[in-house]
Amino acid sequence: MSTFTIDTATSRATPSPVPGKRTTAPSISARKRLAGNRFETDQPIVMLTAYTMRMAQLLDPHCDMLLVGDSLGQVIYGLPSTIPVTMEMMCAHGAAVVRGSWHALVGVDMPFGSYEASPEKAFESAARIMKETGCAAVKLEGGEAMAATVDLLTHRGIPVIGHVGLTPQAVNILGGYGARGREEREAERIIADAKAIADAGAFCIVVEGVMEPIATEVARSVAPPVIGIGASADCDGQVLVIDDMLGMFERTPRFVKRYDDLAARIAEAARTYADEVRSRSFPTADQTYRPK
Numbered sequence: 001m002s003t004f005t006i007d008t009a010t011s012r013a014t015p016s017p018v019p020g021k022r023t024t025a026p027s028i029s030a031r032k033r034l035a036g037n038r039f040e041t042d043q044p045i046v047m048l049t050a051y052t053m054r055m056a057q058l059l060d061p062h063c064d065m066l067l068v069g070d071s072l073g074q075v076i077y078g079l080p081s082t083i084p085v086t087m088e089m090m091c092a093h094g095a096a097v098v099r100g101s102w103h104a105l106v107g108v109d110m111p112f113g114s115y116e117a118s119p120e121k122a123f124e125s126a127a128r129i130m131k132e133t134g135c136a137a138v139k140l141e142g143g144e145a146m147a148a149t150v151d152l153l154t155h156r157g158i159p160v161i162g163h164v165g166l167t168p169q170a171v172n173i174l175g176g177y178g179a180r181g182r183e184e185r186e187a188e189r190i191i192a193d194a195k196a197i198a199d200a201g202a203f204c205i206v207v208e209g210v211m212e213p214i215a216t217e218v219a220r221s222v223a224p225p226v227i228g229i230g231a232s233a234d235c236d237g238q239v240l241v242i243d244d245m246l247g248m249f250e251r252t253p254r255f256v257k258r259y260d261d262l263a264a265r266i267a268e269a270a271r272t273y274a275d276e277v278r279s280r281s282f283p284t285a286d287q288t289y290r291p292k
């Protein structure tokens with residue numbers, strides 16, 4: 001059964017839809033199991049962010065999960081942080097990514113202000129995101145303080161991806177984007193946060209920007225798969241912001257590996273195009289319509 005159809009008459013995209021079922025939250029959880037007294041994952045879980053239909057099409061065959069992160073605030077909209085990101089932005093980009101994918105589980109970030117006030121408010125926002133995008137899970141930031149919310153959503157049919165450690169929506173409390181858990185008390189808090197949302201029912205947990213031993217400890221001590229970013233190779237999976245790993249920005253944070261240098265390649269293509277337009281060498285006969 002194909003879960004994906006594309007209207008080739010209206011779309012520029014021509015992917016070959018792969019018949020099959022989309023990855024589910026239970027199938028992600030099942031990738032990690034108890035072996036003796038510790039948790040293990042045979043094959044690490046692959047997650048990347050995606051914000052547009054075409055990028056989703058390109059990434060989908062290679063990823064277990066696509067995350068429509070609220071990092072789109074900075075990456076797509078040029079905002080100074082994720083704080084101003086709106087439900088409308090998340091729903092529009094979430095729907096585009098769902099339309100462009102047929103295999104990966106698509107998770108959509110709950111924007112700042114859409115879930116913190118109460119579990120009931122979170123349910124309303126999460127239900128709207130799921131209805132408007134067709135995604136299979138939502139992600140929210142926070143630990144113990146969000147446990148009751150994770151519990152309510154999970155028990156009302158909404159799979160939740162947790163997010164602990166460096167939580168960018170809390171930048172004004174944290175005072176910046178530096179790695180967390182340098183001090184023992186903070187390290188203990190991060191581990192307790194991860195355990196709280198794991199116990200509340202999160203089916204996987206993103207651990208961002210923490211000292212490596214803390215990420216390793218979290219991965220070994222909670223049942224849901226732990227997806228690291230700036231965390232540890234011992235996590236059960238990894239996630240990167242797609243524009244970072246493709247080299248779209250000049251500045252690369254320490255935890256990012258650049259797999260390409262797209263910014264330079266795009267600039268070069270634009271320069272060549274500009275030269276050809278100015279010298280009238282584009283368009284040629286190949287790119288123009290001639291009467292018969």
Ligand code: KIV
Pocket residue numbers: 049067068069070071072109163206208229239240241
């Ligand atoms: O918003 C985002 O892209 C994220 C990832 C960095 C995990 O939360």
